[in-house]
Amino acid sequence: MAVAEATRPVGRGWLKANKLKLLLGVGIVVLAITALGLNAFQGNMMYYLTVGELKARQAEVVGQGVRLAGKVQEGSIQRDNRIMTLRFLAYDEKDPTKTVLVAYRGVIPDTFKEGADVVVEGKLDANGVFQASQLFAKCPSKYEPE
Amino acid sequence: MPDLSNAALLVSPLVAAYAMVAALLAVRKGYGELLQSSRNSIYVVAAFTTIASIALLYALIGRDFSLKYVAEYSSRDMTLFYTISAFWGGNEGSLLLWAWTLAILATVVVWQNRERHRDLMPYVMAVMMGTETFFLFLLTFIASPFTRLAVTPPDGNGLNPLLQNPGMFFHPTTLYLGYVGFTIPYAFAMAALITGNLGSEWLKSTRRWTLFAWFFLGLGNLFGAQWAYVELGWGGYWGWDPVESASFMPWLTGTAYLHSVMIQQRRSALKVWNMVLIIVTFALSIFGTMLTRSGILSSVHTFGQSNIGPMFVGFLGLIVIFSVALLVERLDRLQSENELDSLVSRESSFLFNNLLLVGAAFATFWGTVFPLVSEAVRGVKITVGPPFFNQVNAPIFLAIIVLMGICPLIGWRRASTENLIRNFLYPFIATMVFALVLFVGGIRESYAVVAFSLCVFVVATILLEFYRGTRARHRTLSEGYLAAFFNLIWQNKPRYGGYFVHLGIILIAVGVAASSLYKVENQVTLRPGESATVKDYNLTYKGLNQYPTASKQVVAANLEVSQNGKYLGNMAPAKEFHRGHEQPNTEVDVRTTLIEDLYLILTGWEDDGTANFRLIVNPMVVWIWIGGVVLLFGTVIAFLPDRRERVGGG
Numbered sequence: 001m002a003v004a005e006a007t008r009p010v011g012r013g014w015l016k017a018n019k020l021k022l023l024l025g026v027g028i029v030v031l032a033i034t035a036l037g038l039n040a041f042q043g044n045m046m047y048y049l050t051v052g053e054l055k056a057r058q059a060e061v062v063g064q065g066v067r068l069a070g071k072v073q074e075g076s077i078q079r080d081n082r083i084m085t086l087r088f089l090a091y092d093e094k095d096p097t098k099t100v101l102v103a104y105r106g107v108i109p110d111t112f113k114e115g116a117d118v119v120v121e122g123k124l125d126a127n128g129v130f131q132a133s134q135l136f137a138k139c140p141s142k143y144e145p146e
Numbered sequence: 147m148p149d150l151s152n153a154a155l156l157v158s159p160l161v162a163a164y165a166m167v168a169a170l171l172a173v174r175k176g177y178g179e180l181l182q183s184s185r186n187s188i189y190v191v192a193a194f195t196t197i198a199s200i201a202l203l204y205a206l207i208g209r210d211f212s213l214k215y216v217a218e219y220s221s222r223d224m225t226l227f228y229t230i231s232a233f234w235g236g237n238e239g240s241l242l243l244w245a246w247t248l249a250i251l252a253t254v255v256v257w258q259n260r261e262r263h264r265d266l267m268p269y270v271m272a273v274m275m276g277t278e279t280f281f282l283f284l285l286t287f288i289a290s291p292f293t294r295l296a297v298t299p300p301d302g303n304g305l306n307p308l309l310q311n312p313g314m315f316f317h318p319t320t321l322y323l324g325y326v327g328f329t330i331p332y333a334f335a336m337a338a339l340i341t342g343n344l345g346s347e348w349l350k351s352t353r354r355w356t357l358f359a360w361f362f363l364g365l366g367n368l369f370g371a372q373w374a375y376v377e378l379g380w381g382g383y384w385g386w387d388p389v390e391s392a393s394f395m396p397w398l399t400g401t402a403y404l405h406s407v408m409i410q411q412r413r414s415a416l417k418v419w420n421m422v423l424i425i426v427t428f429a430l431s432i433f434g435t436m437l438t439r440s441g442i443l444s445s446v447h448t449f450g451q452s453n454i455g456p457m458f459v460g461f462l463g464l465i466v467i468f469s470v471a472l473l474v475e476r477l478d479r480l481q482s483e484n485e486l487d488s489l490v491s492r493e494s495s496f497l498f499n500n501l502l503l504v505g506a507a508f509a510t511f512w513g514t515v516f517p518l519v520s521e522a523v524r525g526v527k528i529t530v531g532p533p534f535f536n537q538v539n540a541p542i543f544l545a546i547i548v549l550m551g552i553c554p555l556i557g558w559r560r561a562s563t564e565n566l567i568r569n570f571l572y573p574f575i576a577t578m579v580f581a582l583v584l585f586v587g588g589i590r591e592s593y594a595v596v597a598f599s600l601c602v603f604v605v606a607t608i609l610l611e612f613y614r615g616t617r618a619r620h621r622t623l624s625e626g627y628l629a630a631f632f633n634l635i636w637q638n639k640p641r642y643g644g645y646f647v648h649l650g651i652i653l654i655a656v657g658v659a660a661s662s663l664y665k666v667e668n669q670v671t672l673r674p675g676e677s678a679t680v681k682d683y684n685l686t687y688k689g690l691n692q693y694p695t696a697s698k699q700v701v702a703a704n705l706e707v708s709q710n711g712k713y714l715g716n717m718a719p720a721k722e723f724h725r726g727h728e729q730p731n732t733e734v735d736v737r738t739t740l741i742e743d744l745y746l747i748l749t750g751w752e753d754d755g756t757a758n759f760r761l762i763v764n765p766m767v768v769w770i771w772i773g774g775v776v777l778l779f780g781t782v783i784a785f786l787p788d789r790r791e792r793v794g795g796g
Contacts, residue, residue, distance in 0.1 A: 018560075021489040022497075029498060033505035033542065037512065040537035041530060048517050048527035067529055081750040081758055084669065107380075107669070107749045107760055110721070110730045121531065 046121070051100050052092035054124065067121045068130060072137075073099060074114045084108075090118060090130070100124075104132040112137035151201030152292040154194040158245075159282035162191045166275035173268040184271055188256050191278060192249040199246045202239060202291050206232055212298040215239060215291045221304030221726065223697045231314045232305050237439055237454070238291035240318065244435065245281040247326040252278065255330055259351070266348060269337035270330075277329055280461050288454055307698075307724040307731040313373025317366055321393055324363025325431040328396065330355040331403075332428035335421055339472045344479055346411045349420075353407070353640075354785060360400045361781045363431075367393055368654075368774045379732035379747050381667070381762045383770070384658075386535040391514045392437040395507045396430035399423055402503035409496050412558070414483035418473070419500070421480065425469040430507075432462050488560040495553045502546045509538040536662070540593070544600060547655060550648055551604040554611055573606035597659040601652050608645045615642075639788045646780025653773030660766035668761045673754075680761035683744055684708050690755055691718075699723040700733075703748045703757050707737070719748040719759065743767045 046065030047057075054061065054068055070090035079086045085105045092098040102120055112118065112135065120132035165187035172180035202215070206229050211217040219235035220228075234240045252274040259267050285291070305314075331352040338348040370390065375383035384390060403423040409416045436458035473480075488494060513530045520528040555569035581599040589595060612631065619630035635642040670678040672687040679685070688704040702720035706713070720733040737744040743764040751757040 018488050019485070022494055025489050025494070026497070026501065029501050030505070033502070033509070033538075036541060037505075037509045037538050040509075040534045041513070044530045044534035044537070045516075045528050046531070048529040053526075067531075081671070081752055081756075084671070084749070084758060107747070110379075110732055113729070 050092050050094070051090050052095050052098045054100060054130075055092075055098045058124065058128070062124050062126060065121070065123060066130075067119060068100070068102075068132075069117070069119050070100070072112070072114050072116050072118050077114060079108065086112075086135075090120070093117075100128070100130050102130045102132050104135050106133070106135065109135065109137050149292075151198045152290070155198040155242075155282070155290070155292065156286055158191055158194040158198075159279050159286050161187050161194065162275045162279040162282050165191065166272045166279060169268040169271040169275070181268060184268070184275075185256050185260075188249070188252050188271060188275065191275070191282075192253040195242070195246040195249045195282075198292075199233075199242060202233060202242065203230065206230070209302075211300070211302050212294055213291070214293045214295050217295060217299050217302040219303065219305055221302040223725070224304060224310075227312075227315065228305055228310050231309070234318045234322075235305050235309060235314075238285070238289040238293075240322075240439060241281055241285050241289055241454075242291055243318070243322055244326060245278060245285060247322055248274065248278050248281065248329060251326060251330060255333075255355075263347070263351065265341050265343055266334060266337040269340045270333045273333035273336045274329060277333075280457075284454055284457060288457065304724075304726055307722065307727055308377060311373055311377045313369055313377065317369040317373050319366075320362045320369055321366030322435075324359050324361075324366050324393075325396070325435055327355060327359025327362060328400065328424075328428050328431045331359070331424050335424045336469065336472065339421065339476050342476065342479055344417065344476070346414070349407050349411055356400070356404055356407070357781060357785055360397070360404055361777075361785075363393065363397045363400060364777065365774065367397060368771070372771060375767070376734065376736065379734045381665075381734075381745055381747065381760065381764065383661075383767070386510075386513075386532040388514050389434075389438050391510050391535070392430075392434035395510055395514075396427050396434055398503045398507040398510070399427040399430060402500045402507075403427055405496050405503075406500050409493055413493060415485065415493070416497075417480040417482055418477065421473050423500075423504075425466075425473070426504075426507075429462060429465055429469075430511075432458070432465060436462065490556070490566070491560050492553060492556045492558045495549055495556055499546060499549045499553060502542050502549070506539050506542045506546075509542070510535060513538075543655070544597060547597075547600045547604055547652070550651070551600070551607045554645065554648075555607050569607070569610070572610060573603050576606040577603040591663060594659065594663050597663075598656065601656050601659075604648065604652050608648060611645060612642075635783065637789070639786050640784045643780045643782070643784025643786075646783060647777055648780075650773045650775070650777030650780055653769045653776055655773075657766045657769035657771075657773060660769075661764045664765045666763040669749075669759070670761065671756060671758050673756050678759070678761065680744075681742075681763045682710050683761075683763065684711075685717075685746075685759075685761065687757060687759075688716075690751060690757060697725050699725075701730075701748075701751070702733075703751075703759070705746065705759075707744065717744075717746055719746040721748055738768050740768060741766065 044065075046067055047061055048067045049057070049061070049069070051068065051070040054066065068090065071093055073089035073091050076089035077086070078088070083105075084107070085103070086108055087101065087103050089099045090102050102118075104120065104122075116137045118138075119136040120130065121134035122130055122132035124130050165184045168180050168184035168187065171177065172184060204210075205213050205216050206220050207226070209216070209220070209222055215236060215238050216232075219239070220232040224232070232239070234243045252271070255274070256267070256271060259270070263270070334348040334352045334355075338344050367390075370393070371383040374385070403420065406416050406420050406423060410420050436455070439454060439458070513534050517527045517529045520526060551573065552570075555573075557565045577599050580602040581595055584595050584598060589598070612634070615634040616627060616630045619625050619634055620627055623630070623633075625633060666681045668678065668680040672678055674687055674689040677684055677686040684707070686706040686708075688706060691700075691702045691704055693700055693702075700720050700722050702718040705717050705719070707717050708714055714737070717735040717737060719735040721730040722733055723730050732747060732749075735746045743762075745762040745764055747760040747762070749758040749760055
């Protein structure tokens with residue numbers, strides 16, 4: 001394929017003006033994506049803490065969005081299927097003495113049970129109860145999809 | 147048999163490494179025999195990995211539970227279909243699937259190019275075999291599927307019930323074909339950099355491979371979404387789980403690459419950019435495999451922590467350093483012969499499409515790896531949920547859709563005002579009329595009006611293209627309209643295949659937009675005989691049925707469904723208790739129509755028969771899968787041999 005450029009219609013100055021416009025366009029798009037990303041990021045970021053870390057930072061994170069990882073304490077599950085509420089103690093895998101009471105309303109996944117790894121999203125309220133709006137659980141037994 | 151194949155697997159990394167070194171030595175020293183020897187070694191690697199794969203299948207089907215892998219991922223009660231799927235049910239088998247696929251693709255590449263690209267091929271072979279060596283090394287020394295147990299158990303653990311879905315068969319295999327497939331354009335790109343033959347030759351011969359990899363990666367994502375939708379029972383198909391993001395990112399950059407190579411072929415520009423894109427796409431493919439297999443980022447996919455993570459990080463680092471160093475070394479030779487110099491031209495619309503795709507990939511990457519970054523930098527993990535990904539990506543995708551409408555119609559070089567009016571007047575009018583119809587029809591949400599109207603814009607531009615092409619043939623060649631239409635497509639398959647692909651993407655976009663914006667949901671607790679409504683559906687709960695099947699105990703709710711007073715049938719969302727698995731498995735029941743899906747989940751029950759349900763109406767989800775079929779159709783057309791390739795030129 002012939003790649004030699006046809007004679008350029010006008011002088012260099014004209015070309016430069018067009019090139020500048022193109023660069024300006026690229027700059028605007030890049031800036032817009034960056035701004036979009038930063039904005040969405042600030043609105044949605046949350047701490048990702050273990051129960052132990054939550055306890056250590058309690059004062060700092062009250063009322064803030066937190067994704068919390070822990071394990072479900074044996075014998076602590078209170079659930080009422082009729083109103084779909086659930087309360088349980090989550091403990092830290094590394095330091096089982098650290099626990100937090102979690103309250104959740106919504107669909108409880110099949111994998112949720114005593115001793116399961118659990119990840120909840122929500123906020124720690126002023127009474128020290130973790131009010132969860134999302135709950136994910138994974139079975140401690142082997143599970144390797146894909 | 148397993149022992150023999152284990153031996154084959156044990157020597158295969160050596161053979162692959164030899165193939166790499168021999169290819170490099172052959173070209174340095176000019177030994178033709180050595181190159182032939184390297185070629186033969188690649189065939190040997192393919193043979194050995196095939197033997198190992200067949201042996202693993204044989205062990206699975208033969209229920210040889212003395213193998214740890216077979217005992218962990220299969221059991222006697224599994225059907226043949228899922229027994230075969232257990233091949234890639236765990237780490238070791240998945241890695242074997244990767245290595246096997248690459249070996250087969252490498253063989254095809256070597257065979258295809260036995261007479262062509264004599265300058266590039268040694269390096270192409272070396273790069274492919276370098277990658278193969280890494281995977282075979284992992285398989286041999288770290289994650290062998292042929293490890294034996296001290297005591298043979300009478301039965302295996304079986305595959306997790308969640309994995310017992312047709313998706314388990316198609317999702318991993320197609321995804322891996324995509325991941326592995328990108329090795330080939332990457333290998334050619336590296337060969338072009340090393341040899342300095344940086345013209346469009348290597349692009350031409352990898353066009354099909356890129357399309358192949360891109361298509362299977364997209365298909366893999368769709369299969370994954372479909373699987374999640376019917377099996378995971380949370381009412382959605384995409385959750386921005388790290389593993390989903392990981393397979394989506396290379397698809398985005400791969401899409402950018404597919405488009406920007408057209409600019410290089412046509413105008414000899416964007417050469418550096420193309421190199422960057424293929425390097426990034428390949429690196430993201432390896433990164434995706436790593437995320438899935440190493441458990442570095444915890445996700446709902448939940449993998450056993452494994453020690454292959456550091457190996458992958460090392461390999462990935464090696465790829466990036468090697469590629470970037472090579473690219474920098476050749477920077478002076480990658481000067482574009484033409485510059486892009488106009489804001490309003492097809493070239494620049496491709497450029498912006500690229501920026502947006504890469505921007506979406508980068509934002510997704512940032513959100514996915516940020517927990518790791520913040521932990522390393524600030525000592526505290528900070529994460530973002532799905533809302534972040536949706537908020538960033540939705541506007542970007544809308545902008546991409548706009549460009550999808552503009553790109554095919556705008557002139558090359560520098561579009562004139564007449565060109566713009568001639569091409570965009572009718573689509574623009576169609577879009578405005580449609581937006582008005584939506585508004586009058588009661589769809590007022592700005593996101594919905596914009597999204598659907600833009601989709602109409604793209605469809606209108608594509609139809610206009612088909613119409614004009616057909617009419618031109620009808621007039622100049624006096625073909626009948628139907629013949630003209632088919633000949634139009636047949637005479638330029640890459641172009642019109644591409645339009646069909648665009649149509650498929652638009653259908654997917656419509657499905658995604660409708661189902662995310664207009665999902666209706668109701669959570670209810672019902673006693674037998676009670677009714678509940680969701681949208682215009684009325685559901686009457688008749689009671690629970692419990693019954694055993696060969697491998698599980700089923701608890702199914704019986705619901706009578708009617709819409710606007712018209713009886714539609716009974717539905718039975720259920721929970722299944724698989725033998726040998728403590729946790730139950732939710733089986734949703736979905737009633738699909740072209741307009742919407744009624745999606746029922748049984749979430750729990752009491753001894754007195756009271757049951758909890760989640761009732762969801764998901765609009766237009768089926769269009770996502772239909773879009774996938776159109777995508778397949780378009781890709782096949784673009785893939786077929788085209789006369790232009792033989793003639794040469796664009």
